[in-house]
Structures are given as C-alpha cells and as structure tokens.
Amino acid sequence: MSAALLVAGLGLGGGGAAAGAVLPARARVPGAAVLTGAACVVACAAAAGVLTSGKPVTVHSAEILPLTGVTLSLDPLGAVFVLTTALVGAAVSCYAAGYPARSMKSRPAAGLLPLFITSLLLVPAAASIATFMAAWELMALSSLLLLLTGHRRREARDAAQWYAVMTHAGAAAILLAFVLMGAHAGGQSFAAIRAYAGGLPPTVRSLAFLLALAGFASKAGAVPVHVWLPRAHPEAPGPVSALMSGAMVNLGIYGIIRTGEVLLGGGELWWWLMVAGIGVVSALFGALHAAASSDLKRLLAYSTVDNMGLVLIGVGASGALAVTRHDALAALAMVAALFQMMNHAAFKGCLFLGAGSVQHAAGTRDLDQLGGLLRRLPATAALFGVAALSICALPPFSGFASEWLLVQGLLRGFSAHSAATAAALLAGVAALALTGGLTAAAFVKAFGIGFLGQPRTPAAAAADEAAPAMVAGMALLAVPCVVLGVIPGVVMPLLARAAGTALGGPPPDPVRAGTGLGLAGSTDVIEPALLALLLTAGLALAWALARIRTRARARRAEAWGCGRELQTARMQYTATSFAEPLQRVFEDVLRPDRDLDVSHLAESRYFEDALRYHSRIDDAVERGWYRPLISLAGRWGEVARRAQNGSMHRYLAYGFAALIVILVVLA
Amino acid sequence: MITSSTVQWLPPLRSLFARPVTERLPPPPVPRSAARFPGSVQLRHVGAGSCNGCELEIASAFGPVYDAERYGARLVASPRHADGVLVTGVVTRNMAVPLSKTLDAVPAPKVVVACGDCALGGGPFAGGYGVADGAGPLEEPDVAIPGCPPGPVAIAQALRGLTGR
Numbered sequence: 001m002s003a004a005l006l007v008a009g010l011g012l013g014g015g016g017a018a019a020g021a022v023l024p025a026r027a028r029v030p031g032a033a034v035l036t037g038a039a040c041v042v043a044c045a046a047a048a049g050v051l052t053s054g055k056p057v058t059v060h061s062a063e064i065l066p067l068t069g070v071t072l073s074l075d076p077l078g079a080v081f082v083l084t085t086a087l088v089g090a091a092v093s094c095y096a097a098g099y100p101a102r103s104m105k106s107r108p109a110a111g112l113l114p115l116f117i118t119s120l121l122l123v124p125a126a127a128s129i130a131t132f133m134a135a136w137e138l139m140a141l142s143s144l145l146l147l148l149t150g151h152r153r154r155e156a157r158d159a160a161q162w163y164a165v166m167t168h169a170g171a172a173a174i175l176l177a178f179v180l181m182g183a184h185a186g187g188q189s190f191a192a193i194r195a196y197a198g199g200l201p202p203t204v205r206s207l208a209f210l211l212a213l214a215g216f217a218s219k220a221g222a223v224p225v226h227v228w229l230p231r232a233h234p235e236a237p238g239p240v241s242a243l244m245s246g247a248m249v250n251l252g253i254y255g256i257i258r259t260g261e262v263l264l265g266g267g268e269l270w271w272w273l274m275v276a277g278i279g280v281v282s283a284l285f286g287a288l289h290a291a292a293s294s295d296l297k298r299l300l301a302y303s304t305v306d307n308m309g310l311v312l313i314g315v316g317a318s319g320a321l322a323v324t325r326h327d328a329l330a331a332l333a334m335v336a337a338l339f340q341m342m343n344h345a346a347f348k349g350c351l352f353l354g355a356g357s358v359q360h361a362a363g364t365r366d367l368d369q370l371g372g373l374l375r376r377l378p379a380t381a382a383l384f385g386v387a388a389l390s391i392c393a394l395p396p397f398s399g400f401a402s403e404w405l406l407v408q409g410l411l412r413g414f415s416a417h418s419a420a421t422a423a424a425l426l427a428g429v430a431a432l433a434l435t436g437g438l439t440a441a442a443f444v445k446a447f448g449i450g451f452l453g454q455p456r457t458p459a460a461a462a463a464d465e466a467a468p469a470m471v472a473g474m475a476l477l478a479v480p481c482v483v484l485g486v487i488p489g490v491v492m493p494l495l496a497r498a499a500g501t502a503l504g505g506p507p508p509d510p511v512r513a514g515t516g517l518g519l520a521g522s523t524d525v526i527e528p529a530l531l532a533l534l535l536t537a538g539l540a541l542a543w544a545l546a547r548i549r550t551r552a553r554a555r556r557a558e559a560w561g562c563g564r565e566l567q568t569a570r571m572q573y574t575a576t577s578f579a580e581p582l583q584r585v586f587e588d589v590l591r592p593d594r595d596l597d598v599s600h601l602a603e604s605r606y607f608e609d610a611l612r613y614h615s616r617i618d619d620a621v622e623r624g625w626y627r628p629l630i631s632l633a634g635r636w637g638e639v640a641r642r643a644q645n646g647s648m649h650r651y652l653a654y655g656f657a658a659l660i661v662i663l664v665v666l667a
Numbered sequence: 668m669i670t671s672s673t674v675q676w677l678p679p680l681r682s683l684f685a686r687p688v689t690e691r692l693p694p695p696p697v698p699r700s701a702a703r704f705p706g707s708v709q710l711r712h713v714g715a716g717s718c719n720g721c722e723l724e725i726a727s728a729f730g731p732v733y734d735a736e737r738y739g740a741r742l743v744a745s746p747r748h749a750d751g752v753l754v755t756g757v758v759t760r761n762m763a764v765p766l767s768k769t770l771d772a773v774p775a776p777k778v779v780v781a782c783g784d785c786a787l788g789g790g791p792f793a794g795g796y797g798v799a800d801g802a803g804p805l806e807e808p809d810v811a812i813p814g815c816p817p818g819p820v821a822i823a824q825a826l827r828g829l830t831g832r
Contacts, residue, residue, distance in 0.1 A: 560747055560772045563713075563765030 002049035003057040006074055006125060009043035009086075012036070013118030016093075021111030028110045033097035036114040040090035043121045047079040047086065051494040056501075058127065065130060071189055073127035077262065080498040081124035081254045084342050087480065088246040088349045089117040095353050095473025096239040098466070100360060103149040104237050113239065116142040120247045124254055129178045129188040136174070136251075140167040143248060146240045147232055159231035166218055166228040174215035174255065177208040181263060190263060197265035205264055209271050212259040220252025220308045223282040227622045229305060230289070234297035234365065238356015241297060245304045246349030246477075250341050253311050257334075260319060261502045269323045269420065276316025276424040280431040283309030285589070285621070287438035291445070292583045292590050292617050294575035296365040297355050299446055300348065303391065306435055307344040311337050313428040314406050320421045321413055322503050329416060332510035332519065333409035334499035335492065340402040342491070343484055347387040347399060350477035354384035357470055358450065361463035367446065367575035372455035376463040381451045383474040388443040390481040393436055396532030398484035401517060404526065405488075407432060408519060438582075445578045454569040486532045488517050576615065583617070592617045689734050692820060695827040702831025703778060703809075704750055707739035710780065710826075711749035711773065715766045716798070717756030720816040721783040725753070728819035728826075740826035746770075751778030751829075754805060757785040757792045763799040778829060781808035782822060784815040791815075 012035050020032035050057060056075035064070045074082065096104060096113055103109060119139035126132035144164055150156035182188045184204060185196035200208070218225035229249075233241045256275065260267055286305030293299040314337025322330035357380045358373060359365045374381040390397035393404075410432070413425045455461035465471075484491060492511040499510070512518035518525035561567045583592055597612040644650075699705050714722060728735045729742060743749050746769045758766060770779065784790035786805055792798060812825045 555775070557771060558768070560745065561768075563768040563772075565764045 002046045002053070002074065003059050005042050005046035005049065006057060006072065007059055009039045009046055010118060010122060010125075012039035012042060013114055013121060015039075016114030017111050017118065019111075020109075020114055021107055025105070028107065029105055030097050032110050032114050033093045036093040036117050037090050039114070039118065039121070040086040040093065043082055044086040044090070046074065047082040048494075050074050050079040051076050051083065051497055054497050065134060068128065068130035068188065070131050070134075071128040072122075072125045072131065073190070074125045075501050076494075076497040077257065077501040078124035078254070080338055080342065080495065081250055082121055083494075084250060084345045085117075085120045085124070085247040088243060088345050088477065089120065091349060091353070091473045091476040092239045092242050092246075093117065093473075094476060095242070095356075095470050098469025098473070099237070099239055099356070100467065101237055104239065106149070109146060109149050109237075112142045112146050116146060116240070116243060117247075120243065120251065123251050127190045129175075129182050129190075129193075132190075133171070133175055133178070136171060139248065139251070140171060143236075143240065143244060147236045149237060149240075150235055153235070155231075156235040159228070159235040162228040163232040166225065170215035170218035170225070172215075173211045173218075177211035177215065177259065180204055180208040180211070190258075193263050194265070197263060200264070202268075205267060206271070209260055209264055209267055213256060213271075213275065216252045216255030216259070217278060217312075218252070219255065220249050220312070221282070221286075221305045222252075222278045222308060222312055223285045223305065224621045224625060226282065226286075226305050227619060227626055230298055230301040230619065233301035233304065233352075234295060238353060238359065241301075241356065242349045242352035245300065245352050246345040249304055249308055250345060253308065253315065253337075253341055256312075257315060257502050261322070261504070265504070266319070266322055269320055269418075272316045272319030272323060273420055273424050274316070275319060276313050276428055279309045279312030279314075279316055280424075280427045281309070282306065282312060283431045283435045285309075287435035287442070288582075288586050288589055289617070289619070290442040291438045292579045292586075292592075293442075294367050294579065296358065296367055296370070296446060296450060297352070298365075299367075299442055300351050300355055303439065303442060304344075304348055306439065307340070307348065307391075310403070310406065310432065310435065311341045311344070313337075313431065314340060314409060317410055317413055317421075317425055317428060318499075318503070320418075320424060321416055324416055324418055324421060326413070326416045327503065328510055328520065329409070329413050330503055331496065331499045332405075332412060334502055335495045335510055336402065336405040336409040338495045338498055339484075339488070339491070340406055342495075343390065343398040343402045343481070346477050346480040346484070347390040347397075350383060350387035350474050350481065351391065353470070353474045353477065354380050354387065357466035357474070358384075358463075361466065362457070362460045364457075364459065367449045369457045370450045370455070370460050371453045371569060371572065372451075372460060373463060374451040376455075376461075377451075377465045379471045380466050380474065381447075383471070383478045384451065385447055386478045386481055388447050390485065392440045392443050396482075396485045396528050396535060398481045398488070401485050401488040401528055403432065403436070405511075405517060408524070412519070441579075441582060445575050449573065449575045449578060453572045456569045456572070456574075486529050488528060492517070589620065590617050591620050591623075688731055689737075690732055692733070692738075692823060692827075695738070695831055696824055697828050697831050699831035702829060703776075704739075704829050705831050707741070708751065708778070708826065708829045709741050709743045709749045710751050710753040711744075711746045711769060712742050712753045712755070713762070713766055713769050715754055715756040715762040715786070716759030716792070717783065717785060718792075721755035721785075724816045724819050725755070725782065725822060728822040730819075733819040733823050735823040735826050738823065738827045738832045739830035740823075746772035747774075749773050749777075751780060751809070753780045753782055754786045754808075755782045757790060757795070757798045758805060759797045760799045761797070778809045779805065780810040780812065780825065780829075781805055782812045782825075783817055784813060787811055787813060 016032045016035035016039060019035050020028055023031045054076060056073055058073040060071050062069040119135050119142055122135040123139055126135045144160060147160045181193045184200050185193045221229035233244050236244055283306050286302045286309055290299050290302035290306060293302055314333050318330045318333035321333060361377060362370055390399040393399040410425045410428045414422055496509050510520055512520055516525050516527035583590055593616050595614040599609045601607045601609045752770055781787050785792055810825050812821055814821055
C-alpha cells in the first residue's frame, strides 16, 4: 500500500515537472501546481502509513538507472523527513500557483520547481549509494537552476556561484564517504553497508563519518560551511527559498543521522560531541547575525543557520548518549531534534513565503524601506506573525513545544555521568538560552519594523495584499505552527518510532502518550492545550473587563511624538538602529564595517555640510576563512596559466612529453 | 588639634545627625474630600517659553526642602503618564503647537496648571514679537499660580489643592 503510494507520489511529481515544462503558458503554472500538490499529498500518505505501521517499504527497479538500478526504501526515519518535505512542498505548490513573478512562470522554472520538490521527496527514500547520489544531485542542480532564474541580478549570480561550489564540494565529500563505506562493505545498498558497519576499520569509519559530516553539514548550513546559505536563500525567488530553508536544509540533518547512526551504527563519542559543538557554534552565530541583519530574507536565512544548529545540538546529544548506552535519554534527544526540525520547516517555510509576498508587494526586502505593511497586507502579516511567534518559542505555538522538549532532553542527559557529554549538554543549554533571546530580538525587529509603524517608502505605502493562492499556501504552513503547539502529543509516537529506527532497536517510548508533553519516567508534564486555553481565556477576560470598566468610548489621538510639529516616517526606529545596541555588544563576533564621512562647509570647518553614515556586516567566517582560500586559488590559477599560452604547438608538446613519461614509467 | 581638612569634614558629619531639612508646610488649602485628584496627581511640565525662573522654583518645590511629592504631586516624563500639564512661560510661537499637542496627549479627565505670571497672560514678556497670539487653553487654567516667579511654597500649596493632602 505505502509502496504504491510512494511510487505514485514520485510519479505525480515527475508529471508535475513535465506539465510545467510542456504545457502552454496559461496552463503551465496551475497544472504543475495541482500535480505537485497531489504528489505531496500522496507522499504524505505514504509517509504516514510507514510511520503508523513502523514497517519500512522497499521498491526496487533495475530499469530506471542503468547498471545500478534504483532502490527506494522508506523507513520511519526517512518517513519523518518525507512527511515534513511533503507538507512544505504542498504549501509551496499552492503558493507558487499565485506567485506573480514573471521569472517563475517561464517554462524552465515551472518545470524545475516540481522537479525540486520531487527530488526532495526522493532523497530520504533512497536506499542505495547510486540512488541517493542521483537524488541528491537532482536536488542540488534543480535548486541551483531555480536560483538562477534571477540571473539578471549580480547578487543572484554571485549567490549561485557560491552555492554551486559549496554544494558540489559537499556532494564530492559525501560520495567519497559512501564509496569508502561501500568499498569495504562490498555492495552499494544501504542495507549491505549497515550490515557491514561493525567490520569497518575504526580509522575508515571515522574518516567516512567526517567526510559525510562535512558534506551534509554544508547542506544543513552549519558553521563554518554555511556561507552559501545566507547568500542563496535570500536571492532565490519566494517559493524556492521556502523550499530551501524549509525542506532542503533538513536533508543535511537527515544525512548526518542516516550516515552516523544508521549506516555506521553509532560510532565514537567524539563524533557526536563534535556534531553538538558545531550545533552550538551555528546556533549562536546564526542567531547573532539574524539579530543584526536588516535584510528580511537574510535575517531569515541566518535564523535557519541558528535553528539547524539547535537541531544539530539535539542530534549530537542523542548520538553521544546512545554511544554511552543511555538509550532512553538518546531517544528523547532525538525526538526533540526531529520535532524541532519539523516545526522549523513549518514556521520557516511560512516566514519565507511571507517574505516573498512582501518582496513582491513592496519591491524590496530591505527592512529599512518597509513598514506599515500590517494595514496593506493584513493576511500575510497575520500569518507571518503566527510563524514569528512560533520561531520565538512562545506558547502556545509549536516552537515552544519543541524547544521545551529539547531543553528537557539536554538537562536530563546530565544524569549520564560523563564529563565530556555533560559539558557538551551544558553548552547546548546555554546556547539555547542565548539564541532564544537573540531570536526574539530578530523577530521583534522583522515584524515591528517591517509590518508595524508607518511606511518608509512610497512603494511600501502602495503595497497590495498577496494573491489568495499565496495566502492559502502560507496558511497551510501556519496551521501546523498552531496545531503542533497546542497538541504536540499527536506526533510524538511517530517521532519516537523514527528515533527508534535511527538509534537501532525498539527504544522505550521517551514521551508519554496523550495530548500534552510528558516525559516517560518522570512526573514532568506540560499541557500546551491547557496553556493555550488559559491564555485565550485570560486575554478574553482582560478584554471584557477593559470593555466593562471604560464607560466612554476610546478617544483616538495622534501617536505621542514628544510634541514635534512634523512627524515623518523617517523618525521611526529602523532595523539598523534597533539592532545597533546588540551589534555593539557583540562587536567582536560580528565585526561590523562602519564608516562616518563628514564634509564641512567651505566657509568654516566648525560647521558640517553633510554627514554620511555607512554600516554593513559581512560574514566574519567568509571574510576570515573563505576569502584567503579564494585568493589562494586565484593565485594558483595565475601560476597555472603560465603553462598555458594558447599555442597549439605547446599543447602538442605537452601531450608528447606526457606520453614519453608514461612509457618511461611503465617500461 | 583641628586641621583645615577636619573642618571640611565637619558639616557632612553634622548633617548625619541633624534634624530633617524638610520644612513643615501649612495645612492643605482644601480637604481631601473636595480635591479633584484625591491622593495623587501626576503632572507633565512644559516650559512654553519661560525665562527659567519658574523652573528653578519648581525644582525647589520638588527638592528636599519643600518636597511636594510627599503631598502626592509628581512630575512625570510623558503626557501619557500624566493627569495634567504644568505650564510655565508666555507660550511662544515655537512652543504653541508642542504645547497643544501635549495637552491633547493627556488622557481625560485632565487638569491645566499655569505657573507664573507669564503663563497667566502677564509678566515682562507679554506682547513680545515671539509670543503666540492668544494663549489657547491657558486662558482658563484649572489652577493658577501667580507670581514672578511664584515661590516654592506657593507652588506646593497649589498642587496640594489638587490632591487634598
């Protein structure tokens, strides 16, 4: 049943891609959207079937890929990722049907978007090296080409270049890791590799894991291999950036869990401490940059780095606890990490879709040129607000539930009595606390500066509400933000099953059944539904009391502006000024580039003619680590050019010399 | 032997054991039951073109000696926090709009206190070129404190007329 659904879903996705590429202009986008949406629904059903039954489904076809064939196997771990991707994919298909940008209506773009979604659904189901790498490359290339729909802008071209290099370097590392494992196991199916995992020499095991970690962490946007993410995600069109941040980065996490826990069977303690350490650094770095950024989509992209860091902390903690044989604690941390990943997909997808609507409506994503959009785009603003509350981990939204679970998982891990693990967990809890505050600052800024106040430019003042299909797409992702926040208990058994697959063996259910979140073996429980009810009742009561107590109708008056005669939109807080105190506190990490140009009047140097303040924050990792690397590569290129003068004779001479050398060596 | 540095230390030491500097004022002008803001009144001060004479006296009225706050009158930082406005000065052209905006920003029921002869339409600057035509809401202040400048006792007593303490 599930197998047929899985194949049907992938087939429908392929059909969507074909429809987008073949159909005439008018039918292209809706046709592709309907087929892709159906593919996502069917894939969702397949994943739900696997998760509820707990039995993996396997499909093998020798015909599709020559020599190796295609092997698909959807187990509960993969199913969680398919489920998440399908949710984001369905919402994005709906959104894309109404997305007005010309570039997304072209034949290639309309065909590539369904292809991208299909490849995202395919990766977690792949069960052999060849299938996995084919799906992985399909995902990378289709998203790269979608990013290049903005090729007229220099920034988009730059971003695509960064993305292409990083994703292919990552794919090379992953392929190398798989080849190492496959060569020793003597087969390319994941089942064979897993069966042989214990027989791998320890150095090969660690080398394979490090290579895979480098590749997958780059896809997940973990520091220091995140540099492509804050460039590519903002430059991609709205639906594509939602898919990238909502679904694609998750697959990096999937890869780390699949390789480290499943294929390599757990491995060493230091692997997982390293994963947790990368998570801590990513979470802090991402949250800081998100809080300092004044570009809406760049802010969201850095917040993705932050959230992936949190997920990696959970994955690392789970791995470390599993290595030290604390199975129940490991399962709890893994459930928390998967739950956080799932919620992140929903709220970040919604936020990116909202940012896409804003960018399209106001023509810019620079927060300093937005403002007052709440009145112009009420539905978009409301949905963006729900997702922003969720990402700030405020009850009763989903971010609260998953971060609560994550903190519980980390705190409980202290009972594992291992100094190294305890230190990593402590760092994880501290990082969670700091990123929580920074994320709140970032999203108060995103919502407060972007949607509240007065419009700062005529374009923002004239912005129009997004098309109904776009709002529906956002709403589809806002629903899980509320539902998973109010009754998180519904997905806990499914996530526990996935964690069981990841960690091997049937683990004790770490989370008690029910609507609330209760931890097995303890009396701690929170009932978010009750919390939501109390919150709603409290707000209603306060409102009713306020209505009863005030007899007179409220008087509407001008906002208090210190009595100034002239109040303009320029007198509001800007995103830059809002972030300035934080930026000052964290100057050593952010290293802002600040400039103040003062020009004086010709008559006297005591009077200023003009003041020009300029501030920009570059990625310190990019500036410190990647720029030297790039210039080194450039210098090597210069050296290598000396060997090339374009003369045919010289190349013939090279060929001849090479032949001689080979003959001499072989003789 | 008493050196000069010891002499310098003496007054602060003496003040440690001295009686409070705060003066006892005469009883309030109205009983609490007749006050408009019984118990406490929060005022936003607006200097609408004052020579700062009244400001000095207001500062003194809220200083340690006369301490109007012990009678429930307070100066606050925003009209949004205030029950009324304490105005000083002739209301110059530059301050006319900010003053009316401040008065508008105070939630009702509110009170206007005019402090000093200038705010009451007189004083040395009345009729000057920079003075706004017609003082607007200040033509009928709820509380008038005459004097050029009025002393701290007069100010404190006028405010006690609002709180009844």
